[in-house]
Amino acid sequence: MRGANGYLHGSVLPTVVVVTLVMLMAMLGLLALWEHETLLFVRTQRLRQARADVESAALLYRLHPDDRTLTAGGGYLLYDSLPQSRLFVRREPWGLYELLHITTADSLLSVCRIVGAEPDPAQTLRYADARTAVTLAGSTYLQGILRLPQNGLVYGRVGADFYRGAPVAQGRIRRSAATLPAPSAEVVARIAALHAEAGRQPVTDELPDSLGVSFRDQTITLRLGTAEIGGCTLRGRIVLAADELRIDSTCRLEHLLVCARKITVGSGARIAAQLFARDTVVVEPRAVLEYPSGICAGRYAELGHRATADGYVIVRDTVRHRKMTASYRQSRTARVRGLLYADGAAHVQGIVAGRAELRQAVYFSPQGYYKDMLYDVALLENPATAQPLWHDGADTLRRKETVCVD
Numbered sequence: 001m002r003g004a005n006g007y008l009h010g011s012v013l014p015t016v017v018v019v020t021l022v023m024l025m026a027m028l029g030l031l032a033l034w035e036h037e038t039l040l041f042v043r044t045q046r047l048r049q050a051r052a053d054v055e056s057a058a059l060l061y062r063l064h065p066d067d068r069t070l071t072a073g074g075g076y077l078l079y080d081s082l083p084q085s086r087l088f089v090r091r092e093p094w095g096l097y098e099l100l101h102i103t104t105a106d107s108l109l110s111v112c113r114i115v116g117a118e119p120d121p122a123q124t125l126r127y128a129d130a131r132t133a134v135t136l137a138g139s140t141y142l143q144g145i146l147r148l149p150q151n152g153l154v155y156g157r158v159g160a161d162f163y164r165g166a167p168v169a170q171g172r173i174r175r176s177a178a179t180l181p182a183p184s185a186e187v188v189a190r191i192a193a194l195h196a197e198a199g200r201q202p203v204t205d206e207l208p209d210s211l212g213v214s215f216r217d218q219t220i221t222l223r224l225g226t227a228e229i230g231g232c233t234l235r236g237r238i239v240l241a242a243d244e245l246r247i248d249s250t251c252r253l254e255h256l257l258v259c260a261r262k263i264t265v266g267s268g269a270r271i272a273a274q275l276f277a278r279d280t281v282v283v284e285p286r287a288v289l290e291y292p293s294g295i296c297a298g299r300y301a302e303l304g305h306r307a308t309a310d311g312y313v314i315v316r317d318t319v320r321h322r323k324m325t326a327s328y329r330q331s332r333t334a335r336v337r338g339l340l341y342a343d344g345a346a347h348v349q350g351i352v353a354g355r356a357e358l359r360q361a362v363y364f365s366p367q368g369y370y371k372d373m374l375y376d377v378a379l380l381e382n383p384a385t386a387q388p389l390w391h392d393g394a395d396t397l398r399r400k401e402t403v404c405v406d
Helices: 010-063 185-199
Strands: 086-094 097-104 110-117 123-127 134-137 145-148 153-155 173-175 210-213 220-223 226-229 233-236 238-241 244-247 252-265 270-283 294-297 300-303 308-316 326-330 335-347 350-365 368-371 373-375 377-380 399-405
Touching (some): 010 097, 010 110, 010 399, 097 399, 123 377, 185 220, 185 238, 185 252, 185 270, 233 238, 294 300, 300 308, 308 326, 326 350, 368 373
Parallel strands (some): 123 145, 134 153, 134 373, 145 173, 210 233, 220 238, 238 252, 244 252, 252 270, 270 294, 270 300, 294 308, 308 335, 326 335, 350 377
Antiparallel strands (some): 086 097, 097 110, 350 368
């Protein structure tokens, strides 16, 4: 109300001030919220663009792994007009796979992935040519292109179990070379260096219950003597070394390298690791090597009942035995996804989904053995599983991502 002189009473002034302050605070709050939303939008857009740039760089590397401009120290500029599109791409070996590191110029986003070679799913069998014929018996099923010795295929039997499959079309058969494809000399030297370096590490009494090492950090090596490990979780950039090692079903390994003279994966265990043994690897019944895993044995490897290896199994038995001795045994219920490379006498049954490269297939029965025999084997095409970087010339092969790691 107005007074007699026409002015407002002084008691109204505080109300006006309070209302003005409230309105001012509301306006400031709205401005702050708008600024926050704008910054969040800009950051979200930048992060989205950074992810797209990283995926573009990863695709370029997968298609052109031998392009040195991608991995140059000064980075790679995706778009000439956008300086923020510069990415730093770095690769390094991790077992028989590669670690692919990609980082944006502003370090907003950094990723690490394990990659292998792009598979050629049509090429399923390569059998060294010893001028013999390969015999099929039982429930054997072969897909894809088969590179076989000069005398090709014949259909036979093991005991009274004759071949029960359909005839293999001649158009799927190619002539193989006299020997298996040679492994990369660099890879062979790197495996030897892995064993040598592990042997120089001090022996530890026990493992931690849980240990994770980022692939952005330096490799940690843990060395045991002759040991059985269980009840622990190890993941990341770790090399686990031992003289003889048994891994039981309560142990969880993720993307490790394991090296020893002999390695045993206990029944029911589930691990993701690359196993490098100077002598022997045994995967007991119902054990699973999850993708991407691998086995690389110097003398002998074995997959037991319902065991699975997702990645690769390589046996390089360079010793020429006086009597027929198996270098590799795979149970009728076991499964390999990826590459099976056996430079020795290989008793192969069960499923191989990917590629098999065999010097000689031998079926060992209680009554004796059958040379150059594939018995109860399913050899399947598999475009999904990356191949290891094992062969000579693998540097030029297109890459396939296996898993994203931190």
